Amino acid sequence: MTREHRAARKSGPRTNLYDDITDKIIAELEEGRLPWVQPWGTAAAQAPLAMPRNASTGRQYSGINVLILWGAVIQQGYPTQHWLTFRQALSLGGNVRKGERGTTVVYADRFTPEDEKRRARETGEDANSIPFLKRFTVFNVAQCEGLPDDIAIEAPPPPPGLIEPRVEALIAATGIDFRIGGNRAFYVPALDYVQVPPPQAYFEPINWHRTALHEMGHYAGSGIMPTSQALCCNCRPKSSLRSA
Incomplete structure (x- = not known):
């Protein structure tokens, strides 16, 4: 799919979240950036190779979010793999710096409506669940200020043996x-x-x-x-x- 086709698709009445994520990864590839590789030889490679993690809850991001956040770290040159939502930064006593743009990640899950649960109980059949996908905006810790010291940006630790x-x-x-x-x-x-x-x-x-x-x-x-x-x-x- 060419860039022109993707641009035309985005001009539609409603942007599809799946298309957004696909287009972002394709754009990374077209620019020669592989979001699943840590390119230590470039100026953008400042963060240690690690799984992206929520700095407030400690939970690792998973699925497509790993590629999205790795790509953001490489593209923007962030020095950490830790992320926060706007509200999480506030709850920790800090804030997102004015003018910073966040990165969109997604949360995928399934839920079972109460009517479907009731139908399943009455008929003895398995309840059908409905998949859903939600958008969230997160900010790298490097885009925030006023955070506690234990959440602030960490310097990338060199592997053992590299320093005399x-x-x-x-x-x-x-x-x-x-x-x-x-x-x-x-x-x-x-x-x-x-x-x-x-x-x-x-x-x-x-x-x-x-x-x-x-x-x-x-x-x-x-x-x-x-x-x-x-x-x-x-x-x-x-x-x-x-x-x-």
Whole structure:
């Protein structure tokens, strides 16, 4: 089905939810994005590979929602696989930031009307249930603010063994606010923290260590020169990051 055909179908009096989901996945494929693959080599791949989960209830999303939410994480570059409805964000003491657009997911189930239950009791036959599909809008935790610390965005944890233990010990010994995530390496003097991309994004582990120690050098330098003059790379390690 071409994009023109899908556009014409959407112009009808009522948009079919099944068609909406199908069109979204086809569009992802046409753009070269596979929502069931974690592309660690791209700037959009900031979240750890995990099942999408509701940050309020802890329940994992299932079925087609997994593909929908994985696709949203890849397309938007969200750093977490955790999601909330608008009301859930409010109930947790936070809120969805103004201007943020949510992602549509679906809830499928079946129900048995009371009349059908009564008919089944009277006739001794099995009751017939009716399938239904409902839309819900959810927001990635990264689109929210004011949430409790235990629900806030988590940095993608690197797999064991990718970081040299002695370097890891050195980072811990400095007491630095060291963050892993995103697609750039930099030191922020005003907020006094270092951030580097995840080790998984590099062709060779040594390049991650070089980048991390380089940025820590700027952190150390900020204690020697005035904060306003502290260096900040604010760079993308183009030569060492994996390509898509």
